[in-house]
Amino acid sequence: xxxxxxxxxxxAKRAAAAAATRARIREAAARLFVEQxxxxxxxxxxxxxxxxxxxTLYDAFPTKAAxxxxxxxxxxxxxxxxxxxxxxxxxxSAHDEPDAEEAIARTVSYATDLLDRAGDLIMVSVEAAxxxxxxxxxxxxxxxxxxxxYLALTEALRxxxxxxxxxxxxxxxxxxxxxxxxHMHQLLCRHRGWPLERYRAWLRNALARELLDRxxxx
Numbered sequence: 749x750x751x752x753x754x755x756x757x758x759x760a761k762r763a764a765a766a767a768a769t770r771a772r773i774r775e776a777a778a779r780l781f782v783e784q785x786x787x788x789x790x791x792x793x794x795x796x797x798x799x800x801x802x803x804t805l806y807d808a809f810p811t812k813a814a815x816x817x818x819x820x821x822x823x824x825x826x827x828x829x830x831x832x833x834x835x836x837x838x839x840x841s842a843h844d845e846p847d848a849e850e851a852i853a854r855t856v857s858y859a860t861d862l863l864d865r866a867g868d869l870i871m872v873s874v875e876a877a878x879x880x881x882x883x884x885x886x887x888x889x890x891x892x893x894x895x896x897x898y899l900a901l902t903e904a905l906r907x908x909x910x911x912x913x914x915x916x917x918x919x920x921x922x923x924x925x926x927x928x929x930x931h932m933h934q935l936l937c938r939h940r941g942w943p944l945e946r947y948r949a950w951l952r953n954a955l956a957r958e959l960l961d962r963x964x965x966x
Contacts, residue, residue: 767828769804770808772799773794773800773808773809773815774822775798776794776797777794777798777819778823778868780793780794781819781872782868785876786812786883789812791812791815794815813882813886816869816872816883819869820866820869820890823865823866823869824865824890826861826862833862833893833897834893834897836858838857838858839855842855842858843900848908849960851901851904851905852952852955852956852960855898855901855924856928856952857948859928860951863937864933864944867930868934870890871930871931873887873890874931895922898920898921898925902917902920902959905959906920911960912958912959913961915959920959923958924959927951927954
């Protein structure tokens with residue numbers, strides 16, 4: 749009976765070691781992609797910075813595009829669980845929130861935390877999209893997924909009659925997509941040095957002002 753326990757222990761130890769190696773690789777890759785750009789960053793650079801052999805890196809991530817996709821994906825959701833942003837409980841709970849301003853506040857809280865973690869990497873994919881087809885695909889997929897998240901919220905707000913008169917769910921999602929974009933986050937937080945809380949409060953107030961019918965609070 750002892751042997752299966754030993755095997756299980758060794759398996760758990762190997763899994764923990766592999767997770768630690770992936771985390772080290774992600775940290776190095778994220779830093780280099782942001783500092784140097786996607787095109788200029790090589791797999792050799794990442795391996796050296798992470799303190800792993802190139803073979804180890806390629807065993808985990810066969811291409812630079814796969815490495816970037818993993819690094820961006822984990823930064824976006826905050827962990828390695830295979831649950832997309834749209835299905836995260838923090839995002840879905842906003843759709844069921846009866847108070848429209850609170851629904852926007854919850855969404856903004858999640859979105860600004862996401863941009864604080866992943867905004868710089870998202871901008872790497874946007875900036876490299878013109879030169880690399882993998883980055884174009886990543887940027888386009890991310891943009892579509894982001895708009896879908898906002899559209900799900902604005903459709904819920906429309907169903908409750910919370911949107912301004914004449915504003916449909918798609919147009920409202922477009923406003924969210926623009927104001928909560930990684931580009932705006934980059935301008936205000938990275939270029940102008942706004943603290944995260946100031947940016948969060950501004951975005952929450954701007955979206956409530958632009959989207960909600962405040963003649964009767966819902």
